[in-house]
Amino acid sequence: xxxxxxxxxxxxxxxxxxxxxxxxxxxxxxxxxxxxxxxxxxxxxxxxxxxxxxxxxxxxxxxxxxxxxxxxxxxxxxxxxxxxxxxxxxxxxxxxxxxxxxxxxxxxxxxxxxxxxxxxxxxxxxxxxxxxxxxxxxxxxxxxxxxxxxxxxxxxxxxxxxxxxxxxxxx
Amino acid sequence: xxxxxxxxxxxxxxxxxxxxxxxxxxxxxxxxxxxxxxxxxxxxxxxxxxxxxxxxxxxxxxxxxxxxxxxxxxxxxxxxxxxxxxxxxxxxxxxxxxxxxxxxxxxxxxxxxxxxxxxxxxxxxxxxxxxxxxxxxxxxxxxxxxxxxxxxxxxxxxxxxxxxxxxxxxxxxxxxxxxxxxxxxxxxxxxxxxxxxxxxxxxxxxxxxxxxxxxxxxxxxxxxxxxxxxxxxxxxxxxxxxxxxxxxxxxxxxxxxxxxxxxxxxxxxxxxxxxxxxxxxxxxxxxxxxxxxxxxxxxxxxxxxxxxxxxxxxxxxxxxxxxxxxxxxxxxxxxxxxxxxxxxxxxxxxxxxxxxxxxxxx
Numbered sequence: 001x002x003x004x005x006x007x008x009x010x011x012x013x014x015x016x017x018x019x020x021x022x023x024x025x026x027x028x029x030x031x032x033x034x035x036x037x038x039x040x041x042x043x044x045x046x047x048x049x050x051x052x053x054x055x056x057x058x059x060x061x062x063x064x065x066x067x068x069x070x071x072x073x074x075x076x077x078x079x080x081x082x083x084x085x086x087x088x089x090x091x092x093x094x095x096x097x098x099x100x101x102x103x104x105x106x107x108x109x110x111x112x113x114x115x116x117x118x119x120x121x122x123x124x125x126x127x128x129x130x131x132x133x134x135x136x137x138x139x140x141x142x143x144x145x146x147x148x149x150x151x152x153x154x155x156x157x158x159x160x161x162x163x164x165x166x167x168x169x170x171x
Numbered sequence: 172x173x174x175x176x177x178x179x180x181x182x183x184x185x186x187x188x189x190x191x192x193x194x195x196x197x198x199x200x201x202x203x204x205x206x207x208x209x210x211x212x213x214x215x216x217x218x219x220x221x222x223x224x225x226x227x228x229x230x231x232x233x234x235x236x237x238x239x240x241x242x243x244x245x246x247x248x249x250x251x252x253x254x255x256x257x258x259x260x261x262x263x264x265x266x267x268x269x270x271x272x273x274x275x276x277x278x279x280x281x282x283x284x285x286x287x288x289x290x291x292x293x294x295x296x297x298x299x300x301x302x303x304x305x306x307x308x309x310x311x312x313x314x315x316x317x318x319x320x321x322x323x324x325x326x327x328x329x330x331x332x333x334x335x336x337x338x339x340x341x342x343x344x345x346x347x348x349x350x351x352x353x354x355x356x357x358x359x360x361x362x363x364x365x366x367x368x369x370x371x372x373x374x375x376x377x378x379x380x381x382x383x384x385x386x387x388x389x390x391x392x393x394x395x396x397x398x399x400x401x402x403x404x405x406x407x408x409x410x411x412x413x414x415x416x417x418x419x420x421x422x423x424x425x426x427x428x429x430x431x432x433x434x435x436x437x438x439x440x441x442x443x444x445x446x447x448x449x450x451x452x453x454x455x456x457x458x459x460x461x462x463x464x465x466x467x468x469x470x471x472x473x474x475x476x477x478x479x480x481x482x483x484x485x486x487x488x489x490x491x492x493x494x495x496x497x498x499x500x501x502x503x504x505x506x507x508x509x510x511x512x513x514x515x516x517x518x519x520x521x522x523x524x525x526x527x528x529x530x531x532x533x
Contacts, residue, residue, distance in 0.1 A: 089303055092303040096304060096305040098305065112408055115354070119356070133298055140332055167300070167324075167326040
């Protein structure tokens with residue numbers, strides 16, 4: 001590659017080139033939340049923001065856990081059944097040498113039920129992401145996925161946690 | 172149902188096009204077969220046309236195709252028999268390539284079998300919620316998925332790899348409801364309150380999958396021998412809920428949810444509401460004034476729970492004093508010091524009692 005003679009221009013090119021792999025490895029999640037159809041209780045604005053924040057963080061943690069086969073990211077965002085199957089996934093991936101990479105995540109989240117006492121919320125997530133499955137570091141499958149998830153979240157001490165994360169063919 | 176997604180990592184990708192990827196040394200003037208092919212498609216400058224020969228319109232495509240083949244052969248210096256052999260070999264490879272056919276959906280916790288095509292050995296991967304397995308399989312025998320691998324509802328990815336990889340996605344659907352999670356609020360409720368009791372029921376199968384399919388849940392609320400509410404609610408996305416008023420009498424409110432033979436039960440303690448009528452009586456004693464309430468009840472006639480605070484206030488010409496007394500066995504009592512003529516009143520919450528006038532100490 002020929003670099004420009006101008007040092008500043010050369011630096012810009014180098015930064016651009018070195019930054020491109022970072023974009024490709026982005027495991028953060030984009031989440032849009034719609035609470036218009038939630039009921040019987042209306043979702044308060046502050047609750048909406050917290051759910052949005054915690055759901056996004058949960059998917060980022062999920063992606064890290066399944067890509068690097070580590071259980072640490074699962075502590076906090078997940079409880080109950082959701083935590084169990086993610087833990088089982090990581091454990092079995094470790095034993096088989098597999099890893100799963102979720103990238104370019106885009107979640108369209110809709111609250112469909114919010115309990116009268118505010119102790120449980122059901123969300124429908126239409127998730128789009130690129131899933132790459134690798135065996136011993138070698139990619140064996142890469143696929144663009146559109147998956148519908150039924151999600152149950154409950155409030156914990158300082159956040160909302162995912163209790164159920166179940167994919168369904170359609171809503 | 173979303174159709175299964177068959178990812179096509181075809182062996183055609185590289186092997187069939189192998190003749191076009193011959194080393195540059197066999198190509199004329201460094202012109203690749205791809206370039207020749209492209210030129211022939213994009214331009215109409217082939218030789219026959221240049222010589223003034225113009226075939227009838229319906230033969231033009233055939234003519235172009237034959238010309239193209241000839242040009243590829245010329246470009247690659249490949250003998251016709253060699254081209255036929257390469258194509259034949261690759262066609263055979265395509266026919267012998269492995270493939271996997273998964274059912275669209277599989278019930279949770281049931282054995283299932285995927286049909287596979289091909290005759291060699293391959294590696295089979297199953298990736299799903301809580302599952303990530305890898306095993307060697309004989310393609311001729313298909314792939315058997317044991318029940319314990321498909322207990323968790325959700326989407327699964329089945330991947331079959333030998334030279335190349337083929338995949339199929341399928342869904343595991345929840346089994347029949349086996350448990351009913353019932354959340355009821357509050358645990359303690361005053362009687363006669365509108366929309367004070369609510370409950371949410373979620374059916375789960377034996378593998379803790381939320382049962383999304385609609386089912387009818389019967390909610391029954393009973394207090395003593397009387398029915399407070401009975402309602403059938405159909406689940407929507409795995410949730411049925413109710414909200415109702417509390418009963419008229421104190422005691423246990425039984426909340427029962429039933430989905431066919433699956434039941435779940437919770438209890439709510441109904442307590443008396445705020446005092447309704449507060450009446451006091453008193454008399455002067457050697458130590459002062461002994462004042463007490465009549466049995467304190469709510470507007471439905473239920474005794475107000477012990478521990479409820481009643482505030483007695485004694486007012487005389489120059490002084491005013493207050494005493495808080497808890498209700499014990501339905502009655503609140505207090506001893507007050509007031510030598511002169513005194514007016515005593517009582518209050519509990521927002522309810523005021525009658526005024527009691529007691530004369531000065533003799």
